[in-house]
Amino acid sequence: MHLHEHLQVLMFAAGLRFDEEAMHAGADWVARRVADGQRRLSLADVREAIRSLRLEAGTSRAVLSVATLKPDPMAEDADYTVDWADRFEGASPYVKRRPLAPATWAQLQADIEAAPFRMPPGTTSIAVTGSCRRTS
DSSP states (O other), X not given: OHHHHHHHHHHHHTTBOOSHHHHXXXXXXXXXXXXXXXXXXXXXXXXXXXHHTTOBOSOOOEEEEEESSSOOTTGXXXXXXXXXXXXBOSSSTTTOOSBXXXXXXXXXXXXXXXXXXXXXXXXXXXXXXXEOOOOO
8 A cells, every 4th residue: 555655646747647446557557668677767768658558647846855744755756854853852653743852843833844955956846755643
């Protein structure tokens, strides 16, 4: 299930359709190439597959990973990561409520506010992943 969700987020971020049909079409295309002995795919091959399989759904997005409760499985694929999972007090994600001293809310805010300046040039859309507690 985790791989399925991971793939959906990556396809969404790439500006592709990320429904079940699209995921299976893409995976089947790759599987056929591997079965045929192809071990490297060119960018042109991938672009042609996206076009022929009608996977395009819009523009791509940069990925921002913000983790305050638990590590984000998408962090490795993110364009910018704010990993504060170990800077919040509490033994489990369910009880984490505030930064563990000496970390402060202001530091977390500064890290998040720096995100737009860490994104690839020309970024206009951002997909946010991770775990954080919403406060009201």
